[in-house]
Structures are given as structure tokens and as C-alpha cells.
Amino acid sequence: MSRTDTLKSLEVVIESFLERAVSLKSGRLDVLDGINRLDDIARSTGEPGTFQQVELSDQIGEWFAQHRQWIDDSTLRASDLNRIGQILGGITKEIDSSGQFTPATEKIRAEIERWQSRMTAAPSQSRPTTGRKIVLRKGPESLDEAGVHPSNQDSIGLYAESLKTMAGLFEDLSRDRLHLMSILDDSLKTASLKKSREALLLSASIIYYLKQNGYMIEPFVKRLKEAERLQKRSRAGA
């Protein structure tokens, strides 16, 4: 077998691997593609001078028609539903802020509302909730006769102190950094390597902030859980 033949065999093997790998993700790929298209439509509504109501109405209508089955089956994950809800909310907000109330905008709004109501109804119909019930208890908001809080701990003061430490840590980590994710990366490393509780809390706060801003945070959540596990183990061994 010549060198070229060997290379060609390798080419076939690698192409076949990639084809199968992508094929395994085919379902998710379709969902993400659909969300991405809706996202593109939403972004086009925000571009000045491009708000073409009839065209937008057509695009959204077409998108809804193509993805109607998503509501009826269990294709979508909770995070997908959340994202679609956010994007549809953004489109509605854009229409409202444009101040244009025409048959086209009303049609879009009605279609979005119909979808949102079906989306919130769908999970309860198709996916029974199996979540655990959590009961939180706390002591009364008053001091005892000796003027001491019953829990014997100034939780507000402790939290304020923790916030200060986190703010200082954030300032240190943000030097020479251009993106919040770089700071998060450093904060997670500090939480894991130095077993810093404040770094762990800071990381959790940044992750939640990124989540609120629509970033994909799963890899960071994994690292946060790992750092938390390391800290627990370290405390147990101390």
C-alpha cells in the first residue's frame, strides 16, 4: 500500500467518525439551529431601519409553523424553552418600543402570546414534575431578652463581610483581564486550588450573572461543583 493509499484510508476513517459524531447530535443540532434562527430574527428586529413588519411577520409565522411539533412532543429541554421564551419576550419588547401598532405587529404579538401560553402549558402536560419539596426555616426577626439574636450569629454582618472580601477578590482577579469569563476561570481555579470559600461564592455569582445574560454556563457549573466537592473533602479531612 502506498503512502497516498494509507492517507486516503485515514481520510475515510476520520470522515466516517465525524459523520457519526454529528449524526448522534442530529436532534440537538436541529433544536439549536431552530433557536439560532429565531435569535437571528429577533436580532433583525433590533437593527435600526430594518424593522419590516410584514417581512418579520412572515419570518416569525414561518418559524412557528416549522417548529410547531416542538410544543407537542418532548424535544425541548427546559433550558431550550427558557431561551425561546426569552427571545420571544425580546421580540415583543422590540415591537412595543417601536410604538407601531399595525395589523402586522398585532399578528406577531398574538402568535407569540399563543406560543408562550402553549409553551408554559406543555411541560406540565408531558413532563410530570418529580422535584423535591424544600422547606426553609429561620429564626424570628427579633433579639432575645439579652439582646442577642437567637441564632447567635449576625448573619447580615457575616454576609456583608463576605461581600467585601468577594469585591476585593474580584478587583484582584480583574486586573489585566478583558472578559468576565477570564475572571470566572481564575476565580474557579482559586476556589479549587486554594480552597477559598469566597472564590467559590464569587464564581457562583458570576455564573448566575452570565446565565441571566444568556451565556451557556454548563461547563462552568461543572467546575463549580467540582470545586465545591474539593472544599467539602478538604474541610472533612481537616
Place this chain on the structure above:
Amino acid sequence: MLNPAEKAYLQALQALREKQYGQAAGYFDRAAEFFGNNREFSLLRETTNLLLEVKKAIAAAEGRNDDVLIAEEIISYGKETKLS
């Protein structure tokens, strides 16, 4: 809203599905800052790069040069000119 890295990863996967490996590699590069620690992402990215290297080696062995695309635009003072 999807962030640019998520969009790039999605486009990379779509390009792989269409067997547009060069394009896929470009999209993977754009998404790398965000997904660099994701094992699945890294596997697909490195495999795609490996495939491109193999294709390049095959082209070189066969005396082809697939990398070079020569595009020449013939425009003079804003007007099209006839190709001679």
C-alpha cells in the same frame, strides 16, 4: 440570546454535517475561547483539524494545491472592462 461562541459552535457542527471541513475549522476556532474546556468540543475540533491535515497531505502527494484560489477582479475606474 445566543452568544457569538455558541453560534459559532452550532455553525461548525452544521458545516461538519455538510462536509465543509475548512469552514467547520474556522467556526471551531471562533468558539474555542468559550468551549475550550469542553471535551466533546475539543475532540471534534482536533479531529477536524487532523482531517484537514490529511487532506492537505493527500493533495501534496498527488501534486495538487487545494489551498490556493486565485481570484482576479478586472475593474477600471469603477467600470467593468472586457476580459482580453
